[in-house]
Amino acid sequence: MNDYLVAVELCTSKVAMAVAEMGTGGVKVIHHKVVPVSKGMSRGDVQSTQRIIEALGRCKREIESEFGETITDVILCSGSQSLRTVDYTLRAKRGGGYISADELASWRSQAFHADTVAGEIVLEAIPQSYDIDDSIGNPPDQVEGMPGRLVEAKYRLVLGKASADRNKRDVVEKCGMNVVRTVLSPIGSAVATLNENELENGVALLDIGAGTTDVVVVKDRIVRSVGVIPFAGNTITSDIRYHTCLTTDVAEIIKMKYGNCIDEGFTENKKLVIQGVGAGETKDVPLDFLQQIIEARVSEILEAAYYLIEKSGYINKIPTGLVITGGTAYLEHIKELARAITGMRVRLANAQGNISESSKRSCFDTTACSLIGALIDSFNNESEIAAGQGYSIRAAAPIRDNEIFDGQDITKLSRREKARLEKERKRQLKMEEAAKKAAEKEAARKAKQAAELEDEEEEDEEEEEPELEPKREPSKLEKTFGGFIKDLFDTSGN
Numbered sequence: 001m002n003d004y005l006v007a008v009e010l011c012t013s014k015v016a017m018a019v020a021e022m023g024t025g026g027v028k029v030i031h032h033k034v035v036p037v038s039k040g041m042s043r044g045d046v047q048s049t050q051r052i053i054e055a056l057g058r059c060k061r062e063i064e065s066e067f068g069e070t071i072t073d074v075i076l077c078s079g080s081q082s083l084r085t086v087d088y089t090l091r092a093k094r095g096g097g098y099i100s101a102d103e104l105a106s107w108r109s110q111a112f113h114a115d116t117v118a119g120e121i122v123l124e125a126i127p128q129s130y131d132i133d134d135s136i137g138n139p140p141d142q143v144e145g146m147p148g149r150l151v152e153a154k155y156r157l158v159l160g161k162a163s164a165d166r167n168k169r170d171v172v173e174k175c176g177m178n179v180v181r182t183v184l185s186p187i188g189s190a191v192a193t194l195n196e197n198e199l200e201n202g203v204a205l206l207d208i209g210a211g212t213t214d215v216v217v218v219k220d221r222i223v224r225s226v227g228v229i230p231f232a233g234n235t236i237t238s239d240i241r242y243h244t245c246l247t248t249d250v251a252e253i254i255k256m257k258y259g260n261c262i263d264e265g266f267t268e269n270k271k272l273v274i275q276g277v278g279a280g281e282t283k284d285v286p287l288d289f290l291q292q293i294i295e296a297r298v299s300e301i302l303e304a305a306y307y308l309i310e311k312s313g314y315i316n317k318i319p320t321g322l323v324i325t326g327g328t329a330y331l332e333h334i335k336e337l338a339r340a341i342t343g344m345r346v347r348l349a350n351a352q353g354n355i356s357e358s359s360k361r362s363c364f365d366t367t368a369c370s371l372i373g374a375l376i377d378s379f380n381n382e383s384e385i386a387a388g389q390g391y392s393i394r395a396a397a398p399i400r401d402n403e404i405f406d407g408q409d410i411t412k413l414s415r416r417e418k419a420r421l422e423k424e425r426k427r428q429l430k431m432e433e434a435a436k437k438a439a440e441k442e443a444a445r446k447a448k449q450a451a452e453l454e455d456e457e458e459e460d461e462e463e464e465e466p467e468l469e470p471k472r473e474p475s476k477l478e479k480t481f482g483g484f485i486k487d488l489f490d491t492s493g494n
Helices: 049-067 101-111 162-174 185-193 196-201 233-244 248-258 287-312 334-342 366-380 382-386 415-464 476-488
Strands: 004-010 014-023 026-036 073-078 084-093 120-132 135-138 150-161 178-184 203-208 213-219 222-229 271-274 283-286 322-325 346-348
Touching: 004 049, 004 162, 004 366, 014 049, 014 366, 026 049, 026 366, 049 162, 073 162, 073 185, 073 366, 084 101, 084 222, 101 120, 101 150, 120 162, 120 178, 120 222, 150 162, 150 222, 162 178, 178 185, 178 366, 185 203, 185 213, 185 222, 185 322, 185 366, 196 203, 196 213, 203 287, 213 287, 222 287, 233 248, 233 287, 248 271, 248 287, 271 287, 283 287, 287 334, 322 334, 334 346, 366 382
Parallel strands: 004 073, 073 178, 203 322, 322 346
Antiparallel strands: 004 014, 014 026, 084 150, 120 135, 120 150, 203 213, 213 222, 271 283
């Protein structure tokens, strides 16, 4: 298996696996299997673990039967609705000499341990630029070999939920395989579909899948932004099902076969007749009504994608425009609708041109772009696999020691990050102080309550003792005539 790489992708609508080798004509995919899944995934996240394990296990058995090898190590192509990006700056003081490739790898490795909010991990650290002494904004591919003492490395971190990443790894491991590297689905799609001109001059990629829509902005061969829209092709299918009262499967077939993003050539009386099953009634679906549903939902996706591109700050820096891929790219006139909404150049793309022409035909489908891109990217970075440096298998906990830099003085955080951490520290101290005061107040209350209870018990004990009448002294009259009166009323008979 040393000459081959195997990639696994867990998507909202399917589980896929591919085996590839590096040939003279580029990456050649020799095996590719897809197993549809239903209700096992939701927007890129595992929901029913058992269903996904069964689907992946079936996919693995079929490929092993054809391939004649046991698959143990795989590359995981991973995507999720929880992906988001943040900026991160790392500073280091060097002793001198030229910057080496090992130093660059060490700095990037340190970026994977950046502080994150609870429940998130760093899935990818993408170098953006390096400031070396007085030289500002050096591209990542030109830094190696430069002299300098003070380095400021700027990264774009892609964050995701730790639980979503862990669930996918559990599925792979329970199928008897080990994840040696992880490639994000949006980046895999960009690697598979974008050409040299687009990578260099600037482009935005839109991968419209079943559960999510991935948006990637690339400029100067550097991934500048990654975003995820939590709705995609399934939203269109769901709306068709709701408004036509059809099943999900039938609605999906109608969408892919008769779906059109622009009302062109339809007449009001042109209808699609759906024959009912069994005693079911025949349904008439007007094609212009179907087009209105599809146009409304696709427009929402395109407008959300345009917003993410605009938010990245590169809306006016990508002259080659927009590239659309994914299963929804097969809808009629989606390119024309995208051009009307975004005002950008638009083309539809698959993995053709980035893999060998002798590869499996199914690999050239737009739905396979992210999986094939993960294989291409892994062949281009085999050193990470050999060294066990896949970014998603690193620990996400912050590291406070500087051993990786051999005693170098490092300031890992920018001024804004330091201010944020200081604010968080003060907030934590206030919370601890408030908790301490509350504990002291509660202890005082309990002590007071115990003292009051003790006083009540003492009072009860005093009330239980019998009260003795005070001894009364006889009066003067009683002293003078007491004996006479006693004898007078003596009834003893004397």
